[in-house]
Amino acid sequence: MPAPPTLRRLIAERDRGRCAYCLTTEENCGLRMHIDHIIPESADGPTTPDNLCLICFSCNVYKSAQQTGIDPLTGEGASLFHPLQQQWEEHFSWDENKIQIVGLTPTGRATVVALQLNNPTVVRARRRWVSAGWHPPKD
């Protein structure tokens, strides 16, 4: 079930107009964020604020209904990042150029791979955003 407009506004304000996974902002990508069911509807995830977050088009396409991925360091399965139950900074950081997302934990690394957080298109865009001083978003 799609999030009703009032619920969408609540999530957009709470998540400050940026993707909960890659932190891309609506201002940078020029596209309205989608609403992600963190636990997918296909796995009975509810349409309630504690299961919804903003997600960019790219992350949404790659995430699809996945809840787990593979940690490329160990080859073992790991839960994907849960934006409302986990802290982004504990699982990810930016590389020295602030362009690539580095996974710090099994969850972080599995999420980088599963959602293709460093796909070539977004990396090219981030390079421009960094040079313009628009990225990464400040807290």
Ligand SMILES: [Zn+2]
């Ligand atoms: Zn994203």
